Structure formats: C-alpha cells, structure tokens
Amino acid sequence: MEWPEYEKKIKEFGYNRSAVSSIKQAYDFAKKAHISEKRFSGEPYFIHPVQTSLSIAKLKLDPETVSAALLHDVVENQNVKIEEIKKLFGEEVAFLVDGVTKVDKIKYKGIERTIESLRKMFLALAEDIRVVLIKLMDRLHNMQTLQFVRAEKQKRIALETLELYAPLADRLGMWEIKAELEDLAFPFVYPEEFEWLKIQVQEKREAGKKYIETLNPIVERELLRDGVKPLKIQYRIKNLFSIWQKVVKNEMDISRVRDIVAMRITVRSLEDCYQTLGVIHKLWKPVPGKIKDYIALPKPNGYQSLHTSVFGPEKKIVEFQIRTVEMDEEAKYGIAAHWVYKSNKQNPEKLKKTGEDKLRWVRQLQEWHKESEGSSTEALNALKIDFFRDRIFAFTPKGDVIDLPEGATPIDFAYNIHSEIGDKMFGAKVNGKMVQFSHQLKSGDTVEILTQKNKKPTSDWLDYAHTSMARNRIRAAVRKVGPGTAGNKKGREVLEAVVTVKDRVGVLRDVSAVFSDMGINIAGTKSGPLSREHHRLVVNFFPKKGLPNSKILTGIKKISGVESVSIKQVT
Secondary structure, three states, X not given: OOHHHHHHHHHHOOOOHHXXXXXXXXXXXXXXXXXXXXXXXXXXXXXXHHHHHHHHHHOOOOHHHHHXXXXXXHHHHHOOOHHHHHHHHOHHHHHHHHHHHHHHOOOXXXXXXXXXXXXXXXXXXXXXXXXXXXXXXXXXXXXXXXXXXXXXXXXXXXXXXXXXXXXXXXXXXXXHHHHHHHHHHHHHHOHHHHHHXXXXXXXXXXXXXXXXXXXXHHHHHHHHHOOOOOOEEEEEEOOHHHHHHHHHHOOOXXXXXXXXXXXXXXXXXXXXXXXXXXXXXXXXXXXXXXXEEOOOOOOOOOOOOEEEEEEOHHHOEEEEXXXXXXXXXXXXXXXXXXXXXXXXXXXXXXHHHHHXXXXXXXXXXXXXXXXXXXXXXXXXXXXXXXXOOOEEEEEOOOOOEEEEEOOOOHHHHHHHHOHHHHHOEEXXXXXXXXXXXXXXXXXXXXXXXXXXXXXXXXXXXXXXXXXXXXXXXXXXXXXXXXOOOOOOXXXXXXXXXXXXXXXXXXXXXXXXXXXXXXXXXXXXXXXXXXXXXXXXXXXXXXXXXXXXXXXXXXHHHOOOOEEXXXXXXXX
C-alpha cells in the first residue's frame, strides 16, 4: 500500500495533521527496512506492518502506537538497534517496539516456548497494554494470511490462536477481534467440524436474518411512539466458533442454539436502554430466565448491554441486545476503547485508572504464576482453566464481583477472595442456601463463605477445587499439617459419551465403530430405552492423547438417527 492510500485511511480514523506527519516518518523507515523481505505469499513483507498498524489505527490509539506497529518487526527481522528507534522516533515508540520484540524473541520450542511467550506477554500487559494490542493485531493479520504458511505450521499457529490469543482478546473485552481470531483459526484446527457446522448453520442464518428484518419496522415504530429515537437497529450474527461451542454444550443439538441471529438496538442514553427493554416486553412476552442486565452488573471484561429473549411473531424465540453508543464501542474494542487518541490527551489520569480497573485480573495472574507448580504442560493447562476458559461472575454478600472460570465451586470462590478464608472454610451458602463443596457456581450467584477459626483444609478438597490457584493453596496448607496428606490421587481418566438415538438395528455397532476408527479404547457400554422410539447409549472410554472430544462428537452426530450426544468426565 502506497503512502497516499495509507494516509487517506488513517485520516478517516480521525488522526490530525501532526499525527499523520509523525506516522509518515515511521511508514517510510519501515518500508525501507523491509524493502527486500518477502512473506510466504510472495508479497512484500511491508504489507504486514502496514495492515497491523491500520488495525491499531482503527482502534484509534495514539500515533505513537500506530508508529510502533509499523516498526514492530524491524528490530527482530532487520537487526535495527532499539537505540536508533529511540533517536529517530522518541522514547515512547522505542519502548513499545522493544516490548513487542521481547514478547516475540523466544528461544524455547513447543510448550516451553508457549509458556515463556505468555509470561513475557503478561509482563507487557502489566507494564503497557499497548504492547499486547500491537501483538494481537500482528497475530490477526498473520491469521488472515495463514493459508500461505507451510501446512505443518498452520495447525500449530491456529491452535495457539484459538486457545490463547482469542481468549486474551476476550479478557480484554475486544469482542470483534476475539470473534475474528476464532473464526480464522476454526477451519485449520477442526476442519471436519467446521465443514459440518457451516452446512448446518447456513440456512438458519439466512432464515434468522429475514425474520429479524421483518421485526425492524415494528420495533422502530413502537419505540418512536414511546418517545425513544433509536440510533441504530440491526441484526447481529453469532460467529461460527461461538455457535460450535454452544452446539457442543447442547449435546450437538443445533436446534437448541437460539441466538444465531439477534437484534441489536443502539440508543442515546442509559435511560433509553431500560425504556427500550420495556417497549420490547410490551410487544412480546419475555422468555423466563433470559433477561440479563449487564449494565447494572457488567461482565468481568467490562461488557455492558441489556439482553432479553422474547416469543416473537409465530412464537419464534428472538434475542434482543440493547446498548448505548459507548457500550457498543466497548463491546467491539474492549479496553482499547479507553485508549482512544482524543481521550488519551484530554484526561490521562482517568484513563490510567480505567486501565488499572480493567486489568485487575492481570495482577491475579501474576500471583498465580508465583504459586504455580508442576511441569510446563500442567502450567499451560492450569492457565487455560484459571484465566482463559468461559467466565462466570459471582458476588460476595457485600456485592463485590468475583471473576471465576466456568465450573468453579465455593472452594475456588473462597480462595479467590483470600487464602486465609479458603483455609478456614467449613461451609458455603449460595443464594442463601447451604450447598456442597462440589456445587458448581453460576453467573449471578451470591456466595457466602462460612469460616471457623481452627478449620484446616484436607486432601479431599482437591476433588472439589477447579482452579489451580485453589489447588496450589490447598496443597500448601495440607503440607503444613504433615507429609503425605495431600493424597495425590492418580488413576486413568475415563470419559463417558451419552447418545440419544432413534432405535434401530446396528446403531450400537455404528457408534462403537466411531471409537474404533479413531483408535480409542472403550471401557464399557450400556443402553436402555428412553421411549418407544428412542434409546440412550452410554459409552465409557479412555481419552486418546491429542484427539479432541469434538472429533468424537462430530463423528457420532453424523450417524443416522442420532439426535444428541454429550461427553463428560467420569474419573
């Protein structure tokens, strides 16, 4: 991309003459530095820093960050000294370029490389969020051109993107980036599942869009009648990988995924949000339990919106999302929305505090790293569970929000507050009722931890703790009591596949064949009638290293007559 076209684009993003001038210096320097370098596609390498910097400019970050994005590979690829960057472009740009270079410059291989890369990225996160934003945009463009990379590298890069970069974007509240990274990685990591789902979803997407479009004039008319002038009414299509995750959770039954297409209404003010919700509920009856107020109780990544599902015309269930312009910006760009160029210059103190609030989880992650035990593989798995899995948020009795991974129990909640509360825990109340230590918490639960002065953890607690933070602290407390009490229970893991299928001759043989073809050992099977027409098959099996459950789910779902299938851990 030549300068006139590039200049036009960044001016469209709102950069003034002075900012454009400073960015041009970085553009010219990077172009010259990469002049002889080529990408796997055969195109000039300079295309990559240009696209990375345009993604940064779209987020409306300061010109120093745009310049650093243009220069982010010159130290690593062309051996330009960081001192030269500092001399030509100033300390701030040099600091950002140096930060990205340090994140990239990893000498380890495989799992060690991944862990070391993450450690450096988290250090950068705590020091300056912009370093990680550049790295995310760098990864985004690499994923957009992944088809040109050697086949043996494609899956590794895509899997790393799916498991680490997309969840990181999600934790930073950057929904659009997260969704694009997921959908770019999906076909490389799970090609069969991708093709199957694409066919299943195509018709539902088109039908959903047409249905939503028929509701637009009805909604707009009723809002105007009620004194609310909507700024935008549009449909939102759920990204493909998010649909896949819901299909897996819903036993491979795509008919249970109701929000493939939703209506999104953008209004002027907070008051208009709630008034719009009232208008929607006057028009159509809400689905019980599907009203979510993420404005009063934002998600841990800062996401705010009102969600409701209603029984629309023809009794079809449709989801509505209602938000202000500011909330919409935050939903798209997350924490980057607080680094908007103009805001950065107007109120840096307020901006800094906002950033600190949004990155509280990074401080927790640094604590986690100090306490983490075991091998790099265990550390990576623990990291995925503790920080990158689907999140829930529960509340203390005082209303403080505790951010936890899905599947967390009261023990995880207690240790997340403080190790002493966890160590002295003897019981828990969820929404005012006593629960077992094994009880899985849900978003919106209010949790009260009951403590006793002389209470001590026991090794049994490890069976109920979901997060590595809680497990590490339990082990540490048990070791103080005496050696050998931690009770590390090791047994071969067994999973259970539960299949609902129309009864016919040979169905058990067909299901067993899926496991056999994939080289999976079956531990046992059982079956029984659910109704006159349907059977329930249960297959206990030993997981095969490197084979994701999604392959098994997709294979079974393809069998004639299978209506639902799910997999859960037995031991």
